[in-house]
Amino acid sequence: MTQKGIRGFATGLFVATSIMTFFYFYESNSQAEYEYENEELEITNADIEQYLQQQDLVVLPANEHDELLQAIEEFQQGDHTREDEPDSERIFIYQTYLTIERGMSSSEVANELEKANIINDQHEFQNYLHEHNLTQSINIGEYQLNSEMSFEEIATIIS
Template sequence: MSRKGIQAFSAGIITATAILSISYFLTPKEAAESEKATEEQVSAYLASEGQVSVSRDTYETLVKAKEATVSEPSKTEEAPAKTEETPAKTESPSKKETFRFFIYEGTSTAEIAQKLEQGKVIKSANEFADYLIDTDLHTKVRQGGYKLPTGLSNEEAAKYLIKQ
């Protein structure tokens, strides 16, 4: 890089720093504080996403209980047989279950795929997102509310999303 190039680069950095400093110091602190989320907004967001908030103590208790449950099957040989029976019993009701969600404007294909995977509509978010992109269906998915049955293939889930 030549001397003039380095000087121009340095001048650019100094200019950018000056602009950022001026905007930082001239922004009222009240405006910055007003952008903080209120407890009502957080509660509304969690409700819309189907999530709940728990205290740290409750969370730690749940984590310990989960760790205890995970470590118990290795103690006896009967436990794995019980865990194998459980999925067979839950498969038939899961086919009848439906998952409701809303696609907002600007939602990415990856975010849609993650929501569908969390709702057990599809098996893999990455495979579904790749399928939509490879088949150019990602441009046909529109915003709106959807109600999909669980356990769909990538093709079936895509058909639901492009019908509206």
């Protein structure tokens, strides 16, 4: 066989392989598309519920979704007041963890409580402690206190 003959034979093999490859991939894709188009999928409500539970998703009606989006937008814009709740009726409750360390005086404790908005006047609290002989009874520790507590409740907790 001559050199031209070998080249021709190799070229023929290459062309034939290319054509076969093209039809192989084209036919397999079109066959899969044909099967997918003709396949009827039956999805039941149970399937949908199962999927939602697995994905930890919740379905909302469109109007509830819109209301939530509006509430989020108002919150992000800084409008934290609710329309049905006038400002005069709002009550803020402050909560703090007060740490009393060795060597802290009752005036320092009262000052910390006033800074945390737990009490309104540190001098009134100091007077309460003094009148009830509790200025020396304050214990070291960490205490959870809130602004709804009375002087008596706070004193009972920290002493």
